[in-house]
Amino acid sequence: MGQAITLVGEAQGFLQCNCNTSPVTRSELKPGDHIYTERAGYVYFHHGIYVGEDMAIHFLPDPKKKGILSSSAASSSLQGYGRCRKCGHSPDRDGGIVKTCLDCFRDGNSIRVFRYGVTHIPLRYCSRKNSKPPDQVVECAIHLFEQNGFGEYNFIFNNCEHFASFCKTGSGSSSQVDFWV
Template sequence: MGNVPAGPSKPINVVLSRSEILPGDHIYTSRGAYDHHGIYIGENRVIHFQNSVEGTSFASSTHPFGPCSVCGYHSGMSGVVLTCLDCFLHAGNICRYEYGVKPGLSTFLPASPERKWCTAVSCDPPEIVIRRARDLLKDGFGTYNLLWNNCEHFAIFCKTGQYMPLQGGQVNWTLDMLQPFISFPAAVFVLGGNRN
């Protein structure tokens, strides 16, 4: 795994144009209170993972009169889904989740906004990423859970072949919100820190 080497530090959380995204990219878009993640597979299509509530509310607001005429996306679709880029974005911007980012002081501090959109973990080549996403479209990715099995975990798994529940931005955001209420030793324990 991890055949794509870590490169020099990259700009994080940059809005991209459609021409800048490549097949196999882990992309995300803001949907207000949260970011939605998926794998761009080319030809204006994205494979992503969503819960039934998200699928119902999102589809009914983007296509109130029936399924999308481009991809067939409709209200009530949940689990791993294949949609057009427009249905995935829901009028939002495209950003790319970066892999192989060299850790820096600001990148992984709890208060750093960049911590949500990058990882030091390297990723696999695009053809493997797309194959994983297509396999999960067929086989599923389990039951959606906001903290432990969500769209970001799905995209990270597609990119790396590893399930990393504590790697995601939603988990980091939740831990950041809880930080004032838990002591430092408890936070180290929860995050699996080394006591040496």
């Protein structure tokens, strides 16, 4: 269903929409939500799918391959050998499709929900595409996690936002790549 949109102005002849990009609390999250969190001071965003029980499935670059977006520093929930006490995730070791607790996903930043089915020109935080039902979104994310079946991470052509949008719509896209490119 379409999300209510508040018009906030005009830029370059296009109406902009306010897709309610405010941070959400854990209690506001619903399984099947496409979630995202800022990285590097809002330079880019990390995306995933909330699957319930304080867990997210998301797509990470291989930490062994040094590149434009190699894994971030260990989050505060890590101990000992760099593994999270809650979910066992290690940002220094784990890449590909991972299932982690929300603390590891957010890495100290706020969580926001990416909106689908908006009725006006979308910005970086929403899409005109309609979402599949939440149970199908979760099922898709879990299947891809179990198969580690989303290919090799590529910042431009196959990133975390491509993964999350694929789970939501069946078609991978990245509004932040479109924005930067």
